Amino acid sequence: MDYTQITPHEQSAMLEAIGAESIEQLFNAIPQQIRFNDTLDLPPAMSELQLKRELAEMAAHNHGPHDMVCFMGGGAYDHFCPVLIDQLAGRGEFLTAYTPYQAEASQGSLQAFFEFQTQVARLTGLDIANASLYEGATAVAEAVLMALQHCGKRRVLVASTLHPDYRAVLRTYLQDLPGDLVELPADGGRIAAQTVRRELDDEAACVVIQSPNVWGLIEDWDGCFGAAHERDGVCAIAVFNPIACALLRKPGECSADIAAGEGQPLGVPLSLGGPYLGLLAARNQFMRKIPGRLIGRTTDTEGRAAYCLTLQTREQHIRGAKATSNICTNQGLLALRATMFMTAMGKHGLREMAQQCYHKAHYLAQQITALDGYALKFDGPFFCEFCITCPKPVTQIIEAAKRRRILAGIAPHGRRMGRIGDENDLLIAVTEQRTKHEMDALVEVLEEFAT
Amino acid sequence: MTSVMETRPKTTRAGTRSIHRLARGDRPVEPVIFEKSVPGQRAVDLPPLDVPRADLPPELIGAPVELPEVGQHDVMTHYTHLSQRNFSVDGNFYPLGSCTMKHNPRINEWAAALDGFAQLHPLQDDEQIQGALRLLYETRCFLQEIAGLDEVSLQPAAGAHGEYTGLKVIRAYFKDIGQPQRHIVLVPDSAHGTNPASCTMCACHAVTVKTAHGYTDLDDLRRLVNEHGANTIAAFMITNPNTAGLFDAKICEAADIMHDAGALLYLDGANMNAILGKTRPGEFGADVMHFNTHKTFSTPHGCGGPGAGPIAVGEKLAPYLPAPQVMMAEDGSFYFDRDRPKSIGKVRSFTSQFGVLVRCWAYIAACGPDGLRNVAEKAVLSANYLAARLCNVYEMPYFDPKKGRFCAHEFVTVPNRLLRKGVSLNDIAKRMIDYDIHPPTMHWPLRDCLMVEPTDTESKRTLDHFVDVMLQIAQEIERDPKSLAEAPTDAPIRRADEVAAARNPVLVWEG
Ligand SMILES: Cc1ncc(COP(=O)(O)O)c(C=O)c1O
Numbered sequence: 001m002d003y004t005q006i007t008p009h010e011q012s013a014m015l016e017a018i019g020a021e022s023i024e025q026l027f028n029a030i031p032q033q034i035r036f037n038d039t040l041d042l043p044p045a046m047s048e049l050q051l052k053r054e055l056a057e058m059a060a061h062n063h064g065p066h067d068m069v070c071f072m073g074g075g076a077y078d079h080f081c082p083v084l085i086d087q088l089a090g091r092g093e094f095l096t097a098y099t100p101y102q103a104e105a106s107q108g109s110l111q112a113f114f115e116f117q118t119q120v121a122r123l124t125g126l127d128i129a130n131a132s133l134y135e136g137a138t139a140v141a142e143a144v145l146m147a148l149q150h151c152g153k154r155r156v157l158v159a160s161t162l163h164p165d166y167r168a169v170l171r172t173y174l175q176d177l178p179g180d181l182v183e184l185p186a187d188g189g190r191i192a193a194q195t196v197r198r199e200l201d202d203e204a205a206c207v208v209i210q211s212p213n214v215w216g217l218i219e220d221w222d223g224c225f226g227a228a229h230e231r232d233g234v235c236a237i238a239v240f241n242p243i244a245c246a247l248l249r250k251p252g253e254c255s256a257d258i259a260a261g262e263g264q265p266l267g268v269p270l271s272l273g274g275p276y277l278g279l280l281a282a283r284n285q286f287m288r289k290i291p292g293r294l295i296g297r298t299t300d301t302e303g304r305a306a307y308c309l310t311l312q313t314r315e316q317h318i319r320g321a322k323a324t325s326n327i328c329t330n331q332g333l334l335a336l337r338a339t340m341f342m343t344a345m346g347k348h349g350l351r352e353m354a355q356q357c358y359h360k361a362h363y364l365a366q367q368i369t370a371l372d373g374y375a376l377k378f379d380g381p382f383f384c385e386f387c388i389t390c391p392k393p394v395t396q397i398i399e400a401a402k403r404r405r406i407l408a409g410i411a412p413h414g415r416r417m418g419r420i421g422d423e424n425d426l427l428i429a430v431t432e433q434r435t436k437h438e439m440d441a442l443v444e445v446l447e448e449f450a451t
Numbered sequence: 452m453t454s455v456m457e458t459r460p461k462t463t464r465a466g467t468r469s470i471h472r473l474a475r476g477d478r479p480v481e482p483v484i485f486e487k488s489v490p491g492q493r494a495v496d497l498p499p500l501d502v503p504r505a506d507l508p509p510e511l512i513g514a515p516v517e518l519p520e521v522g523q524h525d526v527m528t529h530y531t532h533l534s535q536r537n538f539s540v541d542g543n544f545y546p547l548g549s550c551t552m553k554h555n556p557r558i559n560e561w562a563a564a565l566d567g568f569a570q571l572h573p574l575q576d577d578e579q580i581q582g583a584l585r586l587l588y589e590t591r592c593f594l595q596e597i598a599g600l601d602e603v604s605l606q607p608a609a610g611a612h613g614e615y616t617g618l619k620v621i622r623a624y625f626k627d628i629g630q631p632q633r634h635i636v637l638v639p640d641s642a643h644g645t646n647p648a649s650c651t652m653c654a655c656h657a658v659t660v661k662t663a664h665g666y667t668d669l670d671d672l673r674r675l676v677n678e679h680g681a682n683t684i685a686a687f688m689i690t691n692p693n694t695a696g697l698f699d700a701k702i703c704e705a706a707d708i709m710h711d712a713g714a715l716l717y718l719d720g721a722n723m724n725a726i727l728g729k730t731r732p733g734e735f736g737a738d739v740m741h742f743n744t745h746k747t748f749s750t751p752h753g754c755g756g757p758g759a760g761p762i763a764v765g766e767k768l769a770p771y772l773p774a775p776q777v778m779m780a781e782d783g784s785f786y787f788d789r790d791r792p793k794s795i796g797k798v799r800s801f802t803s804q805f806g807v808l809v810r811c812w813a814y815i816a817a818c819g820p821d822g823l824r825n826v827a828e829k830a831v832l833s834a835n836y837l838a839a840r841l842c843n844v845y846e847m848p849y850f851d852p853k854k855g856r857f858c859a860h861e862f863v864t865v866p867n868r869l870l871r872k873g874v875s876l877n878d879i880a881k882r883m884i885d886y887d888i889h890p891p892t893m894h895w896p897l898r899d900c901l902m903v904e905p906t907d908t909e910s911k912r913t914l915d916h917f918v919d920v921m922l923q924i925a926q927e928i929e930r931d932p933k934s935l936a937e938a939p940t941d942a943p944i945r946r947a948d949e950v951a952a953a954r955n956p957v958l959v960w961e962g
Contacts, residue, residue: 002822003554003749004829005910014832014911018839019852023828026835026857027729029698034735040728041596045819048558055813059567061582066570074574075800082495084527086564092541093534096555098752101547101892103947104939105884107481108537109754112530115484118959123516128958131755134608137800145652165800172796176622176654218511249513262800271563272583273573273801274608275757287956293755297960298952300944305480310952316611316644317895321657326648329609329745333753343484344494344526347518352497355507362505381511402579407572415789416574436501 069438073385073429074410075163080433081267082344089337103308110307113295116339123245124259124281125252131293132335133278136262137169142291143260147206147235154178155203159191161213164418189215189378193223200231210239216385221254244383247354258282267341268334277334291325356432357384364439373451385429391451394426401445481532483960488519494526536943538889548861548892548902551724551746559810573801577786584785587777590812598763599733604772605761605803613741613760614649619795623771633685641694641896665695665849681712690719692859694896706736723747725860728824739764744811759804773798830860830907838862840918844925861904869928878935885941886920
């Protein structure tokens with residue numbers, strides 16, 4: 001069914017009102033030689049009942065965190081999400097509205113995005129935040145472009161411990177532009193402040209460091225950003241995990257100028273990698289350079305609080321080729337989910353969630369490293385994800401865990417992770433959802449491979 | 452968890468909205484969520500920690516994040532109230548031109564929320580997600596067929612991201628064949644702002660081509676090719692049907708001009724709703740195009756997103772598409788191919804806006820080939836019907852059915868006669884809000900225009916109602932043009948002061 005509602009009878013009346021003889025006549029601008037007179041080679045139309053069967057059948061052919069125990073992370077995490085988020089974000093008034101161009105007809109989404117901006121600013125410890133970008137990697141790329149524009153220099157120092165997809169996207173984005181990527185080598189899985197200091201020169205525009213990094217390790221933001229700021233005009237860009245920010249030192253507390261990150265942990269389903277939520281926050285000085293939508297609080301003609309899109313002269317629809325970014329459609333509904341999530345978890349709930357991640361991950365790490373042949377790959381502090389070296393190639397271990405309906409983790413030596421590790425490395429993520437029982441079951445699988 | 456029983460006048464819970472009711476525009480203000488915070492309140496709880504606490508070095512710990520503390524009932528109330536302060540396709544006629552605000556079928560939402568789709572980790576092995584990969588592969592094939600082009604990449608996150616990806620592919624192709632100097636992209640003066648902005652992000656130089664009477668001025672196109680030198684041109688980036696709501700019949704000639712210059716044709720597919728199954732970009736010379744699934748294929752707009760912007764390309768550009776690509780193996784299984792040596796690389800993390808593409812698949816499968824053609828026909832019929840009924844009162848520069856000049860899926864009106872009575876375009880738009888209609892797109896592609904797109908899913912009754920409202924507003928202007936300056940008078944707020952918002956930006960709550 002195609003969801004159109006005009007009957008043949010109405011169609012005739014409408015054609016008459018137009019003064020056209022046929023529907024075909026309305027298409028007279030399309031020259032005959034390019035008309036498509038065939039039928040598209042697509043499956044025949046399906047009724048809703050058929051669709052339900054077909055889609056349920058395709059969904060049933062997938063296994064994942066819904067029917068297995070998930071210890072996979074690597075930039076996407078299996079966190080708890082209160083049921084009320086689905087109910088509220090599913091409301092048609094949110095689902096089926098668009099960008100709030102008309103303030104008076106969009107006060108609901110505008111206020112929600114204003115609250116979202118406030119929550120993200122507080123979470124990152126910075127002054128302002130935008131109303132979303134596509135996802136984490138493009139958010140980091142946009143942060144770097146903003147920094148380049150801000151200081152007019154071209155060297156971009158990027159931690160080699162930044163997620164490989166994010167580094168790959170940065171490479172794509174900088175490839176044709178005046179920006180040179182320099183990767184900062186790691187020492188024990190982390191970037192040393194000394195390394196940042198060594199690589200800084202007069203052409204340095206920004207330093208990009210993710211914490212927790214791709215290994216799950218907590219980086220020395222204070223040290224690295226402190227080093228960056230020893231040179232005038234260098235921007236410190238923190239790539240953050242929003243759950244970690246509820247417990248650990250935040251970008252703003254560590255003197256970051258810009259923070260970019262993936263908002264998926266804030267109530268966004270894993271959904272095979274998208275749609276996710278790009279987060280971007282910055283200090284006030286970037287207000288007129290930040291990409292994407294910004295919502296401002298103002299008043300209406302009666303003096304009541306009102307909200308509207310603001311500082312639009314930054315944006316593509318006003319500024320065209322000189323805009324700060326090309327982004328138009330963003331991730332509004334996911335930003336709504338995230339703000340509802342942060343409200344529902346609240347100040348204490350989100351911190352408790354982060355604490356549970358921390359304590360559970362450390363429990364599991366301890367149980368695993370007590371097994372013969374297993375050790376932490378690095379000894380730096382970690383949050384909810386850690387890398388262990390196993391006594392056997394991890395592909396075998398991952399397969400064995402699958403048979404017990406466990407997703408044991410990620411193999412960092414695989415193509416999907418840009419081959420950053422060795423074949424015996426296993427990257428394990430633990431969220432508040434994992435129980436002691438589930439963790440003990442994973443330890444049992446690993447024990448079978450102990451030396 | 453606490454919740455206090457309170458009496459409920461209509462939909463507003465007492466105590467959660469401001470009591471300051473004003474004499475005019477008598478609507479309550481919704482306090483920001485931070486004002487509703489009560490120390491100690493929780494909306495949800497977590498089970499107790501079931502493992503021993505680990506050592507957490509104090510130097511790692513940050514200050515608490517000042518998020519609101521609100522009980523569950525108040526969380527529900529807050530966002531319910533906010534939702535009631537929004538226009539939406541579900542609740543309103545929403546003829547926002549170029550955005551294709553069609554009905555969003557709920558079977559699509561049901562499908563995307565299935566555990567077997569929504570609960571998949573992006574780094575899982577291909578063999579565990581065969582159903583999802585099949586869906587992606589079939590979506591790829593559907594879009595290839597609709598485009599009449601050879602290969603689709605599903606990676607881009609929205610239309611603008613598709614433009615970016617498509618232009619990167621064009622750049623990579625020219626570099627690979629030894630013509631890296633091709634960096635100029637010709638863009639009509641009526642183009643959407645994302646077109647030139649995407650050029651800049653690819654280090655392409657956007658050069659404006661004139662349009663005349665709503666169409667690309669081909670002489671200007673030729674002149675610019677000569678002026679800049681054929682061997683500097685990378686592409687002509689055109690929207691067709693274009694942003695004036697017209698199918699540009701000279702598209703093949705424009706394609707020839709490009710191809711003769713050794714350059715390519717980029718089609719902005721934002722307006723595909725008008726030509727589904729009637730013609731295909733591949734037949735009229737496009738080398739690259741993007742789709743907006745949130746326009747053409749009914750994936751919901753979500754207060755601004757998410758969308759998806761798959762791109763389709765001809766054979767010679769296929770090697771440069773982003774990696775990974777979803778493929779079908781000879782044994783009928785599906786996999787992600789990461790071996791693409793000429794690929795532009797990645798344009799996003801992981802692989803796609805998967806959840807959006809589930810909805811896109813469900814829509815195309817529901818419509819089928821005949822349904823898609825019918826969608827285009829009904830979209831074009833509806834736009835022409837509105838144009839025909841309104842054109843005597845609202846002037847339309849490009850619409851003249853008596854001369855056989857019809858519009859495609861949308862039309863623009865420049866209501867000069869009404870504007871001369873002393874109202875602004877904004878007055879007209881804001882007055883529409885009082886009638887529960889979302890204003891059309893404004894000031895683009897012409898300075899004082901409204902761009903009206905009714906889409907394929909509206910009933911004739913709704914279209915007629917819209918005509919009545921627009922004629923009524925015209926009458927109001929005749930009678931008392933000043934009264935429109937007050938509009939909206941029946942909305943959650945009166946006019947928002949956007950000038951003050953930009954002059955003194957308040958982007959976060961500091962109460
Ligand atoms: C003609 C045209 N091109 C491009 C875009 C950009 O698409 P998106 O908003 O999905 O990025 C839009 C819509 O917003 C459009 O109308």
